[in-house]
Amino acid sequence: MLEELEQLHEAALQQLAAANSGDDLDNWYKQTLGRKGSIQLLTRKVGSLAADDRPIFGRNVNIAKKALQEAYDARAQQVKMAELAAKISAEALDVTLPGRVQPQGRLHPITQTMRAIYRVFGDMGFQVYRSRDVETDEINFELLNFPPHHPAREMQDSFYTNTPDVILRTHTSGGQIRAMHEYHPEPIRVILPGMCYRNEQITTRSEIQFTQVEGLAVGHNITFADLKGTLTEFARRMFGEERDTRFRASYFPFTEPSAEMDVSCFLCDGDGCQVCKYTGWLEILGCGMVHPNVLRNGGYDPDTYTGFAFGLGPERIAMLKYGIDDIRLFWANDLRFLEQF
Ligand code: PHE
Numbered sequence: 001m002l003e004e005l006e007q008l009h010e011a012a013l014q015q016l017a018a019a020n021s022g023d024d025l026d027n028w029y030k031q032t033l034g035r036k037g038s039i040q041l042l043t044r045k046v047g048s049l050a051a052d053d054r055p056i057f058g059r060n061v062n063i064a065k066k067a068l069q070e071a072y073d074a075r076a077q078q079v080k081m082a083e084l085a086a087k088i089s090a091e092a093l094d095v096t097l098p099g100r101v102q103p104q105g106r107l108h109p110i111t112q113t114m115r116a117i118y119r120v121f122g123d124m125g126f127q128v129y130r131s132r133d134v135e136t137d138e139i140n141f142e143l144l145n146f147p148p149h150h151p152a153r154e155m156q157d158s159f160y161t162n163t164p165d166v167i168l169r170t171h172t173s174g175g176q177i178r179a180m181h182e183y184h185p186e187p188i189r190v191i192l193p194g195m196c197y198r199n200e201q202i203t204t205r206s207e208i209q210f211t212q213v214e215g216l217a218v219g220h221n222i223t224f225a226d227l228k229g230t231l232t233e234f235a236r237r238m239f240g241e242e243r244d245t246r247f248r249a250s251y252f253p254f255t256e257p258s259a260e261m262d263v264s265c266f267l268c269d270g271d272g273c274q275v276c277k278y279t280g281w282l283e284i285l286g287c288g289m290v291h292p293n294v295l296r297n298g299g300y301d302p303d304t305y306t307g308f309a310f311g312l313g314p315e316r317i318a319m320l321k322y323g324i325d326d327i328r329l330f331w332a333n334d335l336r337f338l339e340q341f
Pocket of ligand 1: 170
């Protein structure tokens with residue numbers, strides 16, 4: 001029996017050396033050390049031995065089992081490494097291939113334009129003042145010197161809410177009143193950015209929602225020269241050092257006098273092109289000296305305080321700058337458009 005054990009042991013080691021895969025190893029294990037494997041079958045015959053020989057046989061079986069188990073573990077490790085090496089060389093990785101580009105997203109062109117505007121006015125000491133999108137008729141119109149049936153309301157057809165006299169703001173100018181209520185009697189230098197809403201026919205040139213950046217300066221001895229200087233500096237920082245500006249008389253109920261500012265066309269340098277309609281000028285914003293009634297409504301005494309205000313449309317600036325001919329593109333969420341900025 002001991003001899004038989006030795007032969008089994010020898011044969012098993014040889015078979016093990018020939019096992020080259022996980023399957024080979026599994027089979028070997030089943031046939032050798034498994035519950036119905038050759039070693040186990042041999043031990044069952046222990047009963048046919050003389051009683052004295054049994055412990056010796058048992059000890060030898062245990063030694064053989066341990067040796068085989070160790071041989072199996074070593075071989076299994078070898079096979080695993082060999083399989084891994086084969087896999088690595090088969091699936092060789094070309095580390096010189098360029099990686100996959102991760103789409104990153106970017107800022108909306110209007111956000112970019114707004115931030116460029118904040119930067120210029122920020123450098124001139126203007127703070128960003130956030131005002132609300134849902135506004136009362138009083139703040140949006142009345143305190144800005146638009147009485148209830150004033151014809152200037154006609155230009156700003158409004159979206160009404162279910163609450164009487166609560167509307168979506170039609171311009172950022174209402175924020176002037178809120179800023180004045182908060183700051184008075186301190187001097188003010190703020191810009192008021194945000195979305196505005198008008199009940200308009202949607203066309204390539206007008207949308208029902210669009211952004212504005214309002215500006216307001218209130219203090220002592222502020223004159224129209226300050227307005228011109230500030231806005232001309234803005235135009236040069238925004239559109240180029242060589243830009244000229246001109247101011248044309250206009251009308252807004254909340255400023256007096258009022259003006260519209262044109263900037264010499266930055267596309268043709270004032271020579272005349274399609275964008276400036278061969279005038280050499282681009283209309284950029286509305287502005288004026290804060291009307292005494294508005295100062296009063298904000299809590300400032302118009303006998304001792306003066307101020308200027310302006311309002312501009314980032315969509316219009318972006319359209320001029322990038323040659324965009326349809327304002328609807330900004331809020332249509334079409335990636336083919338947005339990815340270009
Ligand atoms: N609120 C005006 C508009 O919507 C623009 C403006 C702002 C004009 C401030 C003058 C001063 O058209």
